[in-house]
Amino acid sequence: MTPSGNAAGYFVDRHRSERPDKVAFREAAGAQRQLTYGDLAESSDRMAGALRRAGIARESRAAMLVLDQIEFPQIFWGALKAGVVPVPLNTLLSTSVYEVILKDSRATILFVSAELWPVVEPAVAACPDLQRVVVIGGETPEGCNSFEDFLAGAEPMEAVACCPDETAFWLYSSGSTGQPKGVRHVHGALAATADTYGAQVLQVAEDDVIFSAAKLFFAYGLGNGMTFPLSAGATTILFDGRPTPDSVLSILDSEKPTLYCGVPTLYAATVAALETAEKPDAPLRRCISAGEALPEEVGRKWEDIWGVEILDGVGSTEMLHIFLSNAPGDVVYGTSGVAVPGYELRLVDENDEEVPAGGIGELLVRGASAAEGYWNQRGKSRSTFEGEWTRTGDKYERGEDGRFIYCGRTDDMFKVSGIWLSPFELEQALVAHPAVLEAAVVPARDEEGLEKPKAHIVLKDGTGNDALTADLKAFVKEKVGKWKYPRWIVYADDLPKTATGKIQRFKLREDA
Protein backbone atom coordinates (compact mmCIF):
# COMPACT_ATOMS: atom_id res chain seq x y z
CA MET A 1 0.00 0.00 0.00
CA THR A 2 1.40 3.39 -1.03
CA PRO A 3 2.01 5.90 1.75
CA SER A 4 -0.49 8.75 1.51
CA GLY A 5 2.02 11.62 1.23
CA ASN A 6 3.29 10.45 -2.15
CA ALA A 7 0.92 11.74 -4.82
CA ALA A 8 1.37 8.51 -6.80
CA GLY A 9 -0.73 6.72 -4.19
CA TYR A 10 -3.84 8.75 -4.88
CA PHE A 11 -3.40 9.30 -8.62
CA VAL A 12 -2.06 5.89 -9.65
CA ASP A 13 -1.86 3.08 -7.12
CA ARG A 14 -5.39 3.13 -5.72
CA HIS A 15 -6.72 2.31 -9.23
CA ARG A 16 -4.81 -0.98 -9.19
CA SER A 17 -7.69 -2.56 -7.33
CA GLU A 18 -10.48 -0.11 -8.25
CA ARG A 19 -10.30 -0.20 -12.08
CA PRO A 20 -7.26 -2.17 -13.30
CA ASP A 21 -8.62 -2.82 -16.80
CA LYS A 22 -9.98 0.61 -17.57
CA VAL A 23 -8.04 2.61 -20.18
CA ALA A 24 -6.27 5.55 -18.53
CA PHE A 25 -4.41 6.84 -21.63
CA ARG A 26 -5.09 6.26 -25.30
CA GLU A 27 -2.96 7.66 -28.12
CA ALA A 28 -4.86 9.45 -30.87
CA ALA A 29 -4.31 9.66 -34.60
CA GLY A 30 -3.73 6.05 -35.49
CA ALA A 31 -0.97 5.38 -32.95
CA GLN A 32 -3.32 2.86 -31.29
CA ARG A 33 -1.30 2.40 -28.11
CA GLN A 34 -3.00 2.53 -24.76
CA LEU A 35 -2.28 2.14 -21.07
CA THR A 36 -4.78 0.76 -18.61
CA TYR A 37 -4.87 1.86 -14.97
CA GLY A 38 -3.36 -1.52 -14.06
CA ASP A 39 -0.57 -1.07 -16.66
CA LEU A 40 0.22 2.40 -15.35
CA ALA A 41 0.50 1.23 -11.73
CA GLU A 42 2.73 -1.66 -12.73
CA SER A 43 4.95 0.16 -15.24
CA SER A 44 5.50 3.16 -12.98
CA ASP A 45 6.64 0.73 -10.23
CA ARG A 46 9.12 -0.69 -12.73
CA MET A 47 10.24 2.77 -13.78
CA ALA A 48 10.88 3.62 -10.12
CA GLY A 49 12.92 0.44 -9.78
CA ALA A 50 14.85 1.21 -12.96
CA LEU A 51 15.70 4.72 -11.75
CA ARG A 52 16.91 3.29 -8.44
CA ARG A 53 18.93 0.61 -10.24
CA ALA A 54 20.52 3.27 -12.47
CA GLY A 55 21.70 5.11 -9.37
CA ILE A 56 19.44 8.14 -9.88
CA ALA A 57 19.34 9.51 -6.35
CA ARG A 58 16.25 10.61 -4.50
CA GLU A 59 15.59 14.35 -4.99
CA SER A 60 17.77 14.54 -8.08
CA ARG A 61 16.10 15.78 -11.26
CA ALA A 62 14.96 13.71 -14.23
CA ALA A 63 14.49 15.96 -17.27
CA MET A 64 11.64 14.87 -19.56
CA LEU A 65 11.64 16.11 -23.14
CA VAL A 66 8.74 13.86 -24.00
CA LEU A 67 5.84 14.21 -26.40
CA ASP A 68 2.28 13.44 -25.32
CA GLN A 69 2.63 9.66 -25.58
CA ILE A 70 2.04 6.79 -23.14
CA GLU A 71 5.63 6.84 -21.87
CA PHE A 72 5.05 10.30 -20.37
CA PRO A 73 2.84 9.15 -17.46
CA GLN A 74 5.02 6.09 -16.84
CA ILE A 75 8.14 8.25 -16.42
CA PHE A 76 6.41 11.00 -14.45
CA TRP A 77 4.78 8.69 -11.89
CA GLY A 78 7.76 6.32 -11.79
CA ALA A 79 9.97 9.24 -10.86
CA LEU A 80 7.57 10.39 -8.12
CA LYS A 81 7.48 6.85 -6.76
CA ALA A 82 11.29 6.78 -6.62
CA GLY A 83 11.40 10.21 -4.96
CA VAL A 84 13.17 11.51 -8.08
CA VAL A 85 11.94 14.90 -9.30
CA PRO A 86 10.63 14.85 -12.90
CA VAL A 87 11.07 18.08 -14.85
CA PRO A 88 8.82 18.01 -17.95
CA LEU A 89 10.22 20.39 -20.56
CA ASN A 90 8.50 22.37 -23.24
CA THR A 91 9.05 20.36 -26.43
CA LEU A 92 9.29 23.45 -28.65
CA LEU A 93 12.43 25.11 -27.31
CA SER A 94 15.81 25.58 -28.96
CA THR A 95 19.08 23.75 -28.26
CA SER A 96 20.53 26.72 -26.39
CA VAL A 97 17.52 26.99 -24.06
CA TYR A 98 17.69 23.23 -23.36
CA GLU A 99 21.31 23.69 -22.44
CA VAL A 100 20.42 26.49 -20.02
CA ILE A 101 17.65 24.41 -18.42
CA LEU A 102 19.60 21.15 -18.21
CA LYS A 103 22.49 22.99 -16.57
CA ASP A 104 20.22 24.99 -14.27
CA SER A 105 18.29 21.94 -13.08
CA ARG A 106 21.41 19.73 -12.89
CA ALA A 107 19.31 16.86 -14.17
CA THR A 108 21.15 13.56 -13.88
CA ILE A 109 18.97 11.72 -16.37
CA LEU A 110 17.16 12.83 -19.50
CA PHE A 111 14.21 11.04 -21.10
CA VAL A 112 13.70 12.20 -24.66
CA SER A 113 11.32 11.25 -27.46
CA ALA A 114 13.33 10.15 -30.51
CA GLU A 115 11.76 12.94 -32.60
CA LEU A 116 13.22 15.55 -30.23
CA TRP A 117 16.70 14.05 -29.85
CA PRO A 118 18.31 16.05 -32.69
CA VAL A 119 17.47 19.36 -31.04
CA VAL A 120 18.70 18.42 -27.55
CA GLU A 121 21.68 16.28 -28.57
CA PRO A 122 24.13 19.19 -28.99
CA ALA A 123 23.18 20.46 -25.50
CA VAL A 124 23.73 17.11 -23.81
CA ALA A 125 27.49 17.11 -24.33
CA ALA A 126 27.71 20.43 -22.47
CA CYS A 127 25.88 19.16 -19.35
CA PRO A 128 28.30 17.36 -17.02
CA ASP A 129 25.61 16.38 -14.49
CA LEU A 130 23.75 14.23 -17.02
CA GLN A 131 24.67 10.61 -16.40
CA ARG A 132 22.16 8.96 -18.70
CA VAL A 133 19.97 9.60 -21.68
CA VAL A 134 16.99 7.37 -22.38
CA VAL A 135 15.51 7.70 -25.86
CA ILE A 136 11.89 6.77 -26.49
CA GLY A 137 11.21 5.14 -29.86
CA GLY A 138 13.27 5.32 -33.05
CA GLU A 139 16.88 4.16 -33.37
CA THR A 140 18.78 4.37 -30.09
CA PRO A 141 21.72 6.75 -30.53
CA GLU A 142 25.14 5.63 -29.35
CA GLY A 143 25.74 6.16 -25.67
CA CYS A 144 22.00 6.26 -24.90
CA ASN A 145 19.54 3.64 -23.64
CA SER A 146 16.28 2.75 -25.28
CA PHE A 147 13.19 3.08 -23.07
CA GLU A 148 12.68 -0.70 -23.19
CA ASP A 149 16.30 -1.47 -22.23
CA PHE A 150 16.16 0.98 -19.38
CA LEU A 151 13.15 -0.84 -17.91
CA ALA A 152 14.15 -4.39 -18.79
CA GLY A 153 14.55 -6.61 -15.76
CA ALA A 154 14.05 -3.77 -13.27
CA GLU A 155 12.54 -4.82 -9.95
CA PRO A 156 9.22 -3.04 -9.30
CA MET A 157 9.60 -0.52 -6.50
CA GLU A 158 6.85 0.73 -4.20
CA ALA A 159 6.38 4.47 -3.92
CA VAL A 160 8.69 5.97 -1.31
CA ALA A 161 7.06 7.35 1.79
CA CYS A 162 7.18 11.12 1.75
CA CYS A 163 5.56 14.16 3.21
CA PRO A 164 2.96 15.98 1.04
CA ASP A 165 5.16 19.07 1.43
CA GLU A 166 8.10 17.38 -0.27
CA THR A 167 9.10 18.60 -3.74
CA ALA A 168 7.47 16.33 -6.32
CA PHE A 169 8.27 17.91 -9.71
CA TRP A 170 9.39 21.12 -11.36
CA LEU A 171 8.05 22.97 -14.37
CA TYR A 172 10.07 25.61 -16.17
CA SER A 173 8.21 28.83 -16.69
CA SER A 174 9.51 31.21 -19.32
CA GLY A 175 6.66 33.60 -18.61
CA SER A 176 6.01 36.18 -21.26
CA THR A 177 9.45 37.74 -20.86
CA GLY A 178 11.92 35.00 -21.59
CA GLN A 179 14.26 33.88 -18.79
CA PRO A 180 13.37 30.28 -17.71
CA LYS A 181 12.67 29.72 -14.02
CA GLY A 182 12.37 26.29 -12.39
CA VAL A 183 9.07 26.30 -10.47
CA ARG A 184 9.16 23.76 -7.62
CA HIS A 185 5.88 22.02 -6.80
CA VAL A 186 5.12 19.72 -3.89
CA HIS A 187 3.22 16.39 -3.89
CA GLY A 188 0.23 17.96 -2.13
CA ALA A 189 -0.23 20.58 -4.87
CA LEU A 190 -1.43 17.96 -7.38
CA ALA A 191 -4.42 16.93 -5.26
CA ALA A 192 -5.02 20.58 -4.38
CA THR A 193 -5.74 21.40 -8.06
CA ALA A 194 -7.65 18.16 -8.74
CA ASP A 195 -9.93 18.72 -5.72
CA THR A 196 -10.64 22.35 -6.59
CA TYR A 197 -10.70 23.21 -10.30
CA GLY A 198 -10.74 19.58 -11.51
CA ALA A 199 -13.60 18.40 -9.32
CA GLN A 200 -15.58 21.61 -8.83
CA VAL A 201 -15.29 23.55 -12.10
CA LEU A 202 -14.33 21.06 -14.79
CA GLN A 203 -16.21 18.39 -12.80
CA VAL A 204 -14.39 15.45 -14.36
CA ALA A 205 -16.31 12.20 -13.97
CA GLU A 206 -15.29 8.60 -14.38
CA ASP A 207 -17.03 8.20 -17.75
CA ASP A 208 -15.37 11.28 -19.25
CA VAL A 209 -12.93 11.11 -22.14
CA ILE A 210 -10.62 14.12 -22.05
CA PHE A 211 -8.63 15.71 -24.81
CA SER A 212 -6.30 18.58 -23.96
CA ALA A 213 -4.76 20.42 -26.88
CA ALA A 214 -2.41 21.92 -24.28
CA LYS A 215 0.43 19.46 -23.82
CA LEU A 216 1.38 17.62 -20.64
CA PHE A 217 4.61 19.60 -20.17
CA PHE A 218 2.52 22.71 -19.54
CA ALA A 219 0.89 23.10 -16.11
CA TYR A 220 -2.50 23.58 -17.77
CA GLY A 221 -2.08 20.36 -19.80
CA LEU A 222 -0.68 18.40 -16.86
CA GLY A 223 -3.87 19.02 -14.89
CA ASN A 224 -6.24 18.57 -17.83
CA GLY A 225 -4.63 15.48 -19.32
CA MET A 226 -3.07 13.80 -16.31
CA THR A 227 -4.09 14.58 -12.75
CA PHE A 228 -7.75 15.51 -13.28
CA PRO A 229 -8.64 12.39 -15.30
CA LEU A 230 -6.60 10.18 -12.97
CA SER A 231 -8.33 11.66 -9.94
CA ALA A 232 -11.69 10.57 -11.38
CA GLY A 233 -10.70 7.32 -13.10
CA ALA A 234 -11.44 8.85 -16.53
CA THR A 235 -9.67 8.35 -19.89
CA THR A 236 -7.23 10.78 -21.55
CA ILE A 237 -6.58 11.02 -25.28
CA LEU A 238 -2.90 11.74 -25.95
CA PHE A 239 -1.84 13.43 -29.16
CA ASP A 240 1.84 13.80 -29.98
CA GLY A 241 1.39 16.16 -32.94
CA ARG A 242 0.87 19.86 -33.37
CA PRO A 243 -2.62 20.99 -32.39
CA THR A 244 -4.12 22.76 -35.40
CA PRO A 245 -7.79 23.23 -36.31
CA ASP A 246 -7.51 20.21 -38.63
CA SER A 247 -5.92 17.91 -36.06
CA VAL A 248 -8.31 19.04 -33.32
CA LEU A 249 -11.39 18.52 -35.49
CA SER A 250 -10.13 15.14 -36.56
CA ILE A 251 -9.55 14.06 -32.93
CA LEU A 252 -12.96 15.34 -31.85
CA ASP A 253 -14.38 13.24 -34.67
CA SER A 254 -12.43 10.02 -34.14
CA GLU A 255 -11.90 9.93 -30.35
CA LYS A 256 -15.22 11.42 -29.24
CA PRO A 257 -13.98 13.27 -26.16
CA THR A 258 -16.55 14.64 -23.72
CA LEU A 259 -14.21 17.31 -22.32
CA TYR A 260 -12.04 19.51 -24.50
CA CYS A 261 -9.33 21.80 -23.15
CA GLY A 262 -8.06 24.40 -25.60
CA VAL A 263 -6.36 27.78 -25.75
CA PRO A 264 -7.82 30.97 -27.25
CA THR A 265 -5.70 31.03 -30.42
CA LEU A 266 -6.74 27.50 -31.26
CA TYR A 267 -10.41 28.14 -30.45
CA ALA A 268 -10.27 31.21 -32.72
CA ALA A 269 -8.59 29.33 -35.57
CA THR A 270 -10.97 26.36 -35.20
CA VAL A 271 -14.02 28.64 -35.27
CA ALA A 272 -12.61 30.23 -38.44
CA ALA A 273 -11.95 26.78 -39.98
CA LEU A 274 -15.51 25.70 -39.24
CA GLU A 275 -16.75 28.41 -41.58
CA THR A 276 -15.83 25.96 -44.34
CA ALA A 277 -14.98 22.62 -42.66
CA GLU A 278 -17.63 20.15 -41.58
CA LYS A 279 -18.41 20.10 -37.87
CA PRO A 280 -17.62 16.66 -36.44
CA ASP A 281 -20.09 14.77 -34.38
CA ALA A 282 -18.54 14.86 -30.90
CA PRO A 283 -20.30 14.30 -27.55
CA LEU A 284 -18.67 17.36 -25.95
CA ARG A 285 -20.21 18.30 -22.61
CA ARG A 286 -17.69 20.89 -21.41
CA CYS A 287 -14.93 23.01 -22.96
CA ILE A 288 -12.36 25.07 -21.11
CA SER A 289 -9.83 27.68 -22.10
CA ALA A 290 -6.75 29.23 -20.45
CA GLY A 291 -3.32 30.51 -21.37
CA GLU A 292 -4.63 33.96 -22.13
CA ALA A 293 -8.03 35.61 -21.98
CA LEU A 294 -10.59 34.27 -24.42
CA PRO A 295 -12.00 36.92 -26.79
CA GLU A 296 -15.73 37.36 -26.23
CA GLU A 297 -16.60 36.79 -29.90
CA VAL A 298 -14.72 33.51 -30.03
CA GLY A 299 -16.54 32.17 -26.96
CA ARG A 300 -19.93 33.13 -28.37
CA LYS A 301 -19.26 31.69 -31.80
CA TRP A 302 -17.94 28.40 -30.37
CA GLU A 303 -21.02 28.07 -28.18
CA ASP A 304 -23.30 28.78 -31.16
CA ILE A 305 -21.57 26.05 -33.16
CA TRP A 306 -21.36 23.35 -30.48
CA GLY A 307 -24.09 24.28 -28.05
CA VAL A 308 -21.45 23.96 -25.29
CA GLU A 309 -20.08 26.93 -23.38
CA ILE A 310 -16.35 27.54 -22.94
CA LEU A 311 -15.30 28.08 -19.34
CA ASP A 312 -12.57 30.68 -19.66
CA GLY A 313 -10.15 30.64 -16.73
CA VAL A 314 -6.81 31.93 -15.54
CA GLY A 315 -4.01 29.99 -13.95
CA SER A 316 -0.27 30.09 -13.75
CA THR A 317 2.65 27.71 -13.60
CA GLU A 318 3.29 29.09 -10.11
CA MET A 319 -0.24 28.13 -8.93
CA LEU A 320 -0.15 24.92 -10.99
CA HIS A 321 -3.60 25.32 -12.48
CA ILE A 322 -6.64 27.57 -12.80
CA PHE A 323 -7.67 29.64 -9.78
CA LEU A 324 -10.01 32.15 -11.42
CA SER A 325 -12.71 30.94 -13.79
CA ASN A 326 -16.16 31.18 -15.22
CA ALA A 327 -18.36 28.55 -13.62
CA PRO A 328 -20.53 26.01 -15.44
CA GLY A 329 -23.90 27.57 -16.27
CA ASP A 330 -22.66 31.02 -15.26
CA VAL A 331 -20.45 32.15 -18.11
CA VAL A 332 -19.99 35.78 -19.06
CA TYR A 333 -17.71 35.95 -22.09
CA GLY A 334 -15.16 38.73 -21.89
CA THR A 335 -14.69 38.14 -18.16
CA SER A 336 -12.46 35.65 -16.36
CA GLY A 337 -15.23 34.86 -13.87
CA VAL A 338 -14.69 34.50 -10.13
CA ALA A 339 -12.34 32.71 -7.71
CA VAL A 340 -12.30 28.92 -8.09
CA PRO A 341 -13.58 27.30 -4.83
CA GLY A 342 -10.55 26.87 -2.57
CA TYR A 343 -8.79 30.07 -3.76
CA GLU A 344 -8.94 33.66 -2.56
CA LEU A 345 -8.16 36.69 -4.72
CA ARG A 346 -7.17 40.31 -4.05
CA LEU A 347 -6.49 43.31 -6.28
CA VAL A 348 -3.81 45.72 -5.08
CA ASP A 349 -2.38 48.99 -6.39
CA GLU A 350 1.29 50.05 -6.69
CA ASN A 351 1.41 50.70 -2.93
CA ASP A 352 -0.09 47.30 -2.14
CA GLU A 353 -3.35 48.95 -1.07
CA GLU A 354 -6.61 47.14 -1.78
CA VAL A 355 -8.22 48.48 -4.99
CA PRO A 356 -11.88 49.53 -4.64
CA ALA A 357 -14.58 48.02 -6.91
CA GLY A 358 -14.27 49.32 -10.46
CA GLY A 359 -10.52 50.06 -10.14
CA ILE A 360 -7.67 48.22 -11.79
CA GLY A 361 -5.02 46.42 -9.76
CA GLU A 362 -2.58 43.55 -9.76
CA LEU A 363 -4.16 40.19 -8.99
CA LEU A 364 -2.89 38.26 -5.97
CA VAL A 365 -4.01 34.71 -5.22
CA ARG A 366 -3.97 32.46 -2.17
CA GLY A 367 -4.43 28.69 -2.41
CA ALA A 368 -2.92 25.34 -1.47
CA SER A 369 -1.43 24.65 -4.91
CA ALA A 370 1.10 27.51 -4.80
CA ALA A 371 4.67 26.52 -5.65
CA GLU A 372 7.38 26.51 -3.03
CA GLY A 373 9.41 28.97 -5.06
CA TYR A 374 11.81 29.17 -7.96
CA TRP A 375 14.97 27.10 -8.06
CA ASN A 376 18.01 29.21 -7.27
CA GLN A 377 16.24 32.52 -7.86
CA ARG A 378 15.74 33.84 -4.39
CA GLY A 379 15.00 37.43 -5.38
CA LYS A 380 12.28 36.43 -7.83
CA SER A 381 10.86 33.91 -5.35
CA ARG A 382 10.62 36.54 -2.65
CA SER A 383 8.92 39.08 -4.88
CA THR A 384 6.42 36.55 -6.29
CA PHE A 385 5.56 34.34 -3.31
CA GLU A 386 4.70 36.78 -0.52
CA GLY A 387 3.83 34.54 2.38
CA GLU A 388 0.50 32.91 1.58
CA TRP A 389 -0.15 35.23 -1.37
CA THR A 390 1.24 34.79 -4.86
CA ARG A 391 1.59 37.78 -7.18
CA THR A 392 0.33 36.99 -10.67
CA GLY A 393 1.73 39.95 -12.62
CA ASP A 394 -1.72 40.31 -14.25
CA LYS A 395 -3.83 43.45 -14.06
CA TYR A 396 -7.56 43.01 -13.49
CA GLU A 397 -10.64 45.06 -12.90
CA ARG A 398 -13.38 43.71 -10.62
CA GLY A 399 -16.82 44.51 -12.03
CA GLU A 400 -19.87 45.45 -9.94
CA ASP A 401 -21.05 41.84 -10.22
CA GLY A 402 -17.79 40.58 -8.67
CA ARG A 403 -16.44 39.12 -11.92
CA PHE A 404 -12.85 39.81 -12.87
CA ILE A 405 -12.03 41.41 -16.19
CA TYR A 406 -8.54 40.97 -17.61
CA CYS A 407 -6.66 44.16 -18.45
CA GLY A 408 -3.20 42.85 -19.42
CA ARG A 409 0.13 41.88 -17.93
CA THR A 410 1.43 44.39 -15.44
CA ASP A 411 4.33 44.94 -17.86
CA ASP A 412 2.08 45.31 -20.93
CA MET A 413 -0.13 48.15 -19.67
CA PHE A 414 0.74 51.65 -20.77
CA LYS A 415 -0.68 55.15 -20.46
CA VAL A 416 -2.15 57.12 -23.33
CA SER A 417 -2.84 60.78 -22.54
CA GLY A 418 -2.28 59.94 -18.88
CA ILE A 419 -4.91 57.18 -18.78
CA TRP A 420 -4.06 53.50 -18.37
CA LEU A 421 -4.75 51.52 -21.50
CA SER A 422 -5.24 47.79 -21.53
CA PRO A 423 -3.83 46.29 -24.76
CA PHE A 424 -6.19 43.40 -24.22
CA GLU A 425 -9.27 45.61 -24.47
CA LEU A 426 -8.16 46.84 -27.90
CA GLU A 427 -7.21 43.36 -29.01
CA GLN A 428 -10.69 42.13 -28.08
CA ALA A 429 -12.20 44.93 -30.12
CA LEU A 430 -9.97 44.14 -33.10
CA VAL A 431 -10.70 40.40 -33.15
CA ALA A 432 -14.41 41.19 -33.15
CA HIS A 433 -13.88 42.53 -36.71
CA PRO A 434 -14.80 39.85 -39.27
CA ALA A 435 -11.46 40.14 -41.12
CA VAL A 436 -9.22 39.70 -38.04
CA LEU A 437 -7.94 36.40 -36.68
CA GLU A 438 -5.49 37.66 -34.05
CA ALA A 439 -4.25 40.97 -32.73
CA ALA A 440 -1.54 42.22 -30.41
CA VAL A 441 -1.33 45.81 -29.23
CA VAL A 442 1.84 47.47 -27.92
CA PRO A 443 2.89 51.06 -27.30
CA ALA A 444 4.83 52.94 -29.98
CA ARG A 445 6.04 56.55 -29.95
CA ASP A 446 4.50 59.21 -32.17
CA GLU A 447 6.47 62.08 -33.70
CA GLU A 448 6.23 63.95 -30.37
CA GLY A 449 7.71 60.99 -28.50
CA LEU A 450 4.42 60.12 -26.79
CA GLU A 451 3.20 56.55 -26.44
CA LYS A 452 0.20 55.52 -28.50
CA PRO A 453 -1.24 52.08 -29.33
CA LYS A 454 0.08 50.17 -32.33
CA ALA A 455 -1.70 47.00 -33.50
CA HIS A 456 -0.13 43.93 -35.09
CA ILE A 457 -2.81 42.01 -36.93
CA VAL A 458 -3.11 38.54 -38.40
CA LEU A 459 -5.94 38.42 -40.94
CA LYS A 460 -8.18 35.42 -41.53
CA ASP A 461 -7.56 35.75 -45.28
CA GLY A 462 -5.76 38.00 -47.72
CA THR A 463 -3.50 40.95 -47.08
CA GLY A 464 -4.01 44.27 -45.38
CA ASN A 465 -4.58 47.51 -47.27
CA ASP A 466 -5.31 51.17 -46.53
CA ALA A 467 -9.07 50.74 -46.74
CA LEU A 468 -9.03 47.90 -44.22
CA THR A 469 -6.73 49.88 -41.92
CA ALA A 470 -9.14 52.82 -41.95
CA ASP A 471 -12.07 50.48 -41.37
CA LEU A 472 -10.33 48.79 -38.41
CA LYS A 473 -9.52 52.12 -36.78
CA ALA A 474 -13.13 53.27 -37.13
CA PHE A 475 -14.37 49.91 -35.83
CA VAL A 476 -12.23 50.14 -32.67
CA LYS A 477 -13.18 53.79 -32.03
CA GLU A 478 -16.80 52.79 -32.20
CA LYS A 479 -16.33 49.83 -29.84
CA VAL A 480 -14.00 51.13 -27.11
CA GLY A 481 -13.76 54.89 -27.39
CA LYS A 482 -12.10 57.48 -29.56
CA TRP A 483 -8.78 57.99 -27.75
CA LYS A 484 -7.95 54.31 -27.57
CA TYR A 485 -7.87 53.37 -31.25
CA PRO A 486 -4.56 52.03 -32.68
CA ARG A 487 -2.71 54.87 -34.43
CA TRP A 488 -0.75 52.37 -36.53
CA ILE A 489 -1.75 48.98 -37.88
CA VAL A 490 0.72 46.48 -39.30
CA TYR A 491 -0.18 43.14 -40.82
CA ALA A 492 1.71 39.93 -40.06
CA ASP A 493 1.48 36.23 -40.88
CA ASP A 494 1.67 35.29 -37.20
CA LEU A 495 2.40 36.75 -33.79
CA PRO A 496 5.28 35.83 -31.46
CA LYS A 497 3.91 33.50 -28.77
CA THR A 498 5.10 31.30 -25.96
CA ALA A 499 4.68 27.57 -26.57
CA THR A 500 1.51 27.79 -24.55
CA GLY A 501 -0.07 30.37 -26.76
CA LYS A 502 0.53 33.56 -24.79
CA ILE A 503 1.35 36.49 -27.04
CA GLN A 504 4.86 37.82 -26.34
CA ARG A 505 4.03 41.49 -26.64
CA PHE A 506 7.49 42.42 -25.38
CA LYS A 507 8.91 41.13 -28.67
CA LEU A 508 6.73 43.53 -30.63
CA ARG A 509 7.59 46.62 -28.61
CA GLU A 510 9.80 49.05 -30.45
CA ASP A 511 12.20 49.19 -27.54
CA ALA A 512 12.51 45.38 -27.65
Ligand code: 3SK
Ligand atom coordinates in the same frame (compact mmCIF):
# COMPACT_ATOMS: atom_id res chain seq x y z
O1 3SK B 1 -1.95 30.48 -18.38
C1 3SK B 1 -2.82 29.93 -17.74
O2 3SK B 1 -3.96 30.42 -17.68
C2 3SK B 1 -2.54 28.64 -17.02
C3 3SK B 1 -3.58 27.87 -16.64
C4 3SK B 1 -3.37 26.72 -15.95
C5 3SK B 1 -2.13 26.31 -15.64
C6 3SK B 1 -1.06 27.07 -16.04
C7 3SK B 1 -1.25 28.25 -16.72
C8 3SK B 1 -0.03 29.05 -17.10
